[in-house]
Amino acid sequence: xxxxxxxxxxxxxxxxxxxxxxxxxxxxxxxxxxxxxxxxxxxxxxxxxxxxxxxxxxxxxxxxxxxxxxxxxxxxxxxxxxxxxxxxxxxxxxxxxxxxxxxxxxxxxxxxxxxxxxxxxxxxxxxxxxxxxxxxxxxx
Amino acid sequence: xxxxxxxxxxxxxxxxxxxxxxxxxxxxxxxxxxxxxxxxxxxxxxxxxxxxxxxxxxxxxxxxxxxxxxxxxxxxxxxxxxxxxxxxxxxxxxxxxxxxxxxxxxxxxxxxxxxxxxxxxxxxxxxxxxxxxxxxxxxxxxxxxxxxxxxxxxxxxxxxxxxxxxxxxxxxxxxxxxxxxxxxxxxxxxxxxxxxxxxxxxxxxxxxxxxxxxxxxxxxxxxxxxxxxxxxxxxxxxxxxxxxxxxxxxxxxxxxxxxxxxxxxxxxxxxxxxxxxx
Numbered sequence: 001x002x003x004x005x006x007x008x009x010x011x012x013x014x015x016x017x018x019x020x021x022x023x024x025x026x027x028x029x030x031x032x033x034x035x036x037x038x039x040x041x042x043x044x045x046x047x048x049x050x051x052x053x054x055x056x057x058x059x060x061x062x063x064x065x066x067x068x069x070x071x072x073x074x075x076x077x078x079x080x081x082x083x084x085x086x087x088x089x090x091x092x093x094x095x096x097x098x099x100x101x102x103x104x105x106x107x108x109x110x111x112x113x114x115x116x117x118x119x120x121x122x123x124x125x126x127x128x129x130x131x132x133x134x135x136x137x138x139x140x
Numbered sequence: 141x142x143x144x145x146x147x148x149x150x151x152x153x154x155x156x157x158x159x160x161x162x163x164x165x166x167x168x169x170x171x172x173x174x175x176x177x178x179x180x181x182x183x184x185x186x187x188x189x190x191x192x193x194x195x196x197x198x199x200x201x202x203x204x205x206x207x208x209x210x211x212x213x214x215x216x217x218x219x220x221x222x223x224x225x226x227x228x229x230x231x232x233x234x235x236x237x238x239x240x241x242x243x244x245x246x247x248x249x250x251x252x253x254x255x256x257x258x259x260x261x262x263x264x265x266x267x268x269x270x271x272x273x274x275x276x277x278x279x280x281x282x283x284x285x286x287x288x289x290x291x292x293x294x295x296x297x298x299x300x301x302x303x304x305x306x307x308x309x310x311x312x313x314x315x316x317x318x319x320x321x322x323x324x325x326x327x328x329x330x331x332x333x334x335x336x337x338x339x340x341x342x343x344x345x346x347x348x349x350x351x352x353x354x355x356x357x358x359x360x361x362x363x364x365x366x367x368x369x370x371x372x373x374x375x376x377x378x379x380x381x382x383x384x385x386x387x388x389x390x391x392x393x394x395x396x397x398x399x400x401x402x403x404x405x406x407x408x409x410x411x412x413x414x415x416x417x418x
Binding site: 030031032036067 | 379391
């Protein structure tokens with residue numbers, strides 16, 4: 001009998017503690033965690049060797065160069081992200097040409113050609129999405 | 141055959157009844173008890189919509205708010221706690237709803253709103269609510285960087301006051317880290333500010349980049365001419381030098397936040413050790 005009572009008391013205490021823990025755990029993230037590390041999803045899910053190499057180059061650039069400068073790109077996704085996404089979607093040659101084209105356009109001189117991304121306050125230009133209106137005018 | 145079907149439909153429509161308001165309310169309560177919160181919210185909202193005499197509203201608003209709280213939809217939950225607050229006359233219930241609303245705002249990191257709600261609470265609360273109030277206020281004061289006040293309240297909540305003391309001493313040391321100082325140090329020598337806050341990797345990275353570009357510029361000026369060097373290297377140097385000291389400030393802010401976050405969670409551990417139910 002004594003053991004049964006102790007067992008129930010112990011279980012009760014455990015439940016009480018768990019409830020308190022559950023309540024307190026709700027407030028664990030009330031403060032900002034200060035984690036500024038970025039995760040680059042663009043470099044994941046590589047399907048062939050070319051994509052692996054370009055993803056490696058992209059990560060190297062992002063870690064050692066891009067991490068040290070300010071946000072200078074006028075687009076979202078940024079030029080390096082555009083590059084890896086274009087290579088992944090269109091292959092090395094077309095994707096490479098598209099990236100070079102993008103680099104020449106990254107100057108903020110023609111914002112009227114692009115949709116505006118309100119969350120990032122940057123111009124939208126994603127290689128995965130075909131724009132409803134062509135970016136470069138067809139009128140000659 | 142068509143006539144028979146037609147007759148069946150007519151008789152059916154005359155004899156069948158929809159679910160009454162009370163039945164829907166009972167069903168919603170049942171779902172709430174089963175912790176099927178999403179479905180319970182839908183059922184409660186249906187009752188509110190058809191409840192033209194506001195017979196059930198008083199009971200329903202806090203329940204919807206609780207469901208949304210459990211579904212982690214804190215903003216919406218706060219709105220419903222607000223409705224619950226205005227739908228009752230009972231001061232104890234009002235205070236309970238306010239405390240829940242404060243919880244929502246704290247989780248959403250909307251500290252100013254939480255503080256406003258805290259001021260709405262009655263001065264003399266029963267013990268159970270007093271503990272909740274203290275708990276929320278301790279967190280709020282810590283989040284709003286009012287550490288002296290936060291320390292006093294945390295000491296009331298935790299059993300080990302010495303541990304709380306030690307944690308707040310640690311927190312005082314964190315306050316000594318200055319983002320401005322880090323920025324100025326990185327202006328004097330690239331990477332120094334990052335090293336000051338303990339980020340060796342970024343410090344070395346910034347130093348190597350800026351120093352490399354500086355060396356390249358000097359070499360180019362000696363071999364070619366200073367104008368060529370300025371045109372070709374200066375924009376790159378400016379980009380990484382300026383980026384370096386601005387990043388140093390951001391890294392310092394992030395480091396402070398990271399350390400505060402750790403201390404705050406250790407404080408919560410101390411409260412948890414106290415084992416008092418919330």
